[in-house]
Amino acid sequence: MSLLLGVALPTLAADGFLKAKPKGDGLLPVDQAFQFEGVSREPKALVLRWSMAPGYYLYRHQLKVSADSPATLKLPALELPQGEAKDDPEFGPVQTYHGTLTAKLPIAAGQALPKTLRVRYQGCADIGVCYPPQTKLVAVR
């Protein structure tokens, strides 16, 4: 028995079993957890980029882009890459993005462009806390 404990306990201790459960110390402010890198213009699309710190993710279903100026301008649907499948205990099957995310807003020839985009996103930390939805107004140049 002592041999069992002698081997098992150091293994558990080394892997954090005997440490206190993390209380969230070291969580990043929202703009560092999810860095929205702005909008760039390509010939056939407006490109939006995010960079997530390790341990943080954005929800696909919480990503929304609309025209802020002029607000009446209708935009095409945002093109998003396939996310990571997550079976969320509350929301069911959802998709998430860790690492980086590039989304495209297609531009048809002759289509009017907004002066300002309203970009909304929301995400969480893997540790089990979530940040409020963020809304950014970004100029399209």
Add this chain to the structure above:
Amino acid sequence: MALPKQALVAALIAFVAGGGGFLLARHLQPAEPVIPEGVPRVPSADTRLEGQPAPEVVLNDLDGKPRSLAEWRGRWLLVNFWATWCSPCMEEIPLLIAVQKQHQAAGLSVLGIAMDDPEAVTKTVQELGFNYPTLAGDEVVLGAMEKLGNTLGAIPYTVLISPEGLIRYVEMGGLDAGKLDMLVHRFLPPAP
């Protein structure tokens, strides 16, 4: 020859136990975000607030009526910040409903504060059968959380306030049944 065989069996058992322990530890240890080098860490819950008087916080309830935390003075008040878009928050709500039911006679009141659209909150409150009051708002809720020690705005976030109005416990992240049980036994008087 018997001794080496026993040693071999013991070593095998130890190896299996160690591996099991490793897997158990991996299973029980939550994933913790890795903070990149050079990125400042921000304390998520200001535990220095514990023992300090709770600040004045006034927020609207779901009928739009202003409510102050001071109204619950004289009872243990478990303030839980949540939102409908926060999955970990939604997971702990059934536990909070159970705690309210089991311990209100011992002087505990749960109070939900939702950082969300009041309409969405009302729908969820009805669907889940909340047995405790809920206040709601957007930016004002962020301000209330900051006063209560949460400068990040991340949720779930829970604060226990004593009948005298002192902050006794703050928790960033979800509460499980074990932790709620610990809080009840640590702070509340025994049930009559």
